[in-house]
Each structure stands twice: as C-alpha cells, then as structure tokens.
Amino acid sequence: MSVHLRGIKPPVQPDTEPLLKAPPVPAYFSSYARAEWKRIVPTLIARRILCKADMAQVETFCCMxxxxxxxxxxxxxxxxVVDVKLFGVQNRAAQTARQIAATLGLDPVSRARIGTPGNGGDDSPNPLDF
Structure with missing residues (x-):
C-alpha cells in the first residue's frame, strides 16, 4: 500500500440503483430508533446514495x-446517576453509530467528501479567494 493512500477514504458516489422511496420503519425498532430512521432516511434517499444493500447498515445505525x-x-x-455498565454500553453504541454515520455521509467530514449540496452551493465568487 502506498504511503499516500493511508487514511484517505475514497469519495462516496451516488449509487447506480438508489432507493427512490423510504422503506417502512422496521417493526422491532424502539421509539428512539424509529425517530432516527425518520430523520436520516429521507436525507439519504434525497442524496441518492442509499440502495437495498445499505439497509442493514442504516438499521444498525438507527438502533445504536x-x-x-x-x-x-x-x-x-x-x-x-451514572450506571458504569450502562455507560460502557452507551459509549460503545455511540462509537458504532459514529463509525456508521461516517460511512453513510452523516457527519460534516464525510458530507464534504461526498460533495453534497449545502456545502456552499452558492455560485458567487468567494471574497476570501485571492
């Protein structure tokens, strides 16, 4: 592996067969996971980066x-009151959710990598460019 490729993730591209409609929320979800699903799935579908193969990852993210x-x-x-055992579970769930969020383009760095609208979208010249 080249030294130049270490730590560099490939850019996420729109899928060739993206989902065009949000699948129903899985029945086994808690109310919190259900709310997360309703929050992120429409965004992922609008970006055209979500396909059927990604749904297990989306479900896991929402559950975590x-x-x-x-x-x-x-x-x-x-x-x-902080329960030490529950804190450990919460910490691992947050870490898992954060890792999956990065692969789905749900954090600022991965959104910039994807180049989604909303990263500036303004065509006017940048006054800070020299």
Whole structure:
C-alpha cells in the first residue's frame, strides 16, 4: 500500500440503483430508533446514495443512535446517576453509530467528501479567494 493512500477514504458516489422511496420503519425498532430512521432516511434517499444493500447498515445505525438516547433518558429519569455498565454500553453504541454515520455521509467530514449540496452551493465568487 502506498504511503499516500493511508487514511484517505475514497469519495462516496451516488449509487447506480438508489432507493427512490423510504422503506417502512422496521417493526422491532424502539421509539428512539424509529425517530432516527425518520430523520436520516429521507436525507439519504434525497442524496441518492442509499440502495437495498445499505439497509442493514442504516438499521444498525438507527438502533445504536436510539440506544444512546434511551440510556441517556433512563439516566436522567434516575436523577442523573451514572450506571458504569450502562455507560460502557452507551459509549460503545455511540462509537458504532459514529463509525456508521461516517460511512453513510452523516457527519460534516464525510458530507464534504461526498460533495453534497449545502456545502456552499452558492455560485458567487468567494471574497476570501485571492
């Protein structure tokens, strides 16, 4: 492997057969995972980067993000007491969600790599360019 390729992720391209319509929310999802699904799936479909093969990854992301929120909600309901075991589970779920989010283009760095609209989209000259 070339020294120049280390740590450089290939750019994400629109899929050749993207989903055009959001699949139904999986029945086994918690309310938190369901909310995450409804938040991210329309965006991924609009970007045309989501295909059937990606759905397991999307489901896992939603479950992990939902688990993080569920544990936090339960912690707050318990008066803010930190359960060390639940904190470990929450931490691992957050790490997994963060890794999957990067592969799906759900964080600022991966969105810039994808080149999605909203990264500037303004065609006017940049006054900071010399």
């Amino acid at each position: 993000a939902g688990l993080v929120r569920q544990i936090e909600t339960e912690r707050q309901a318990a008066g803010g």
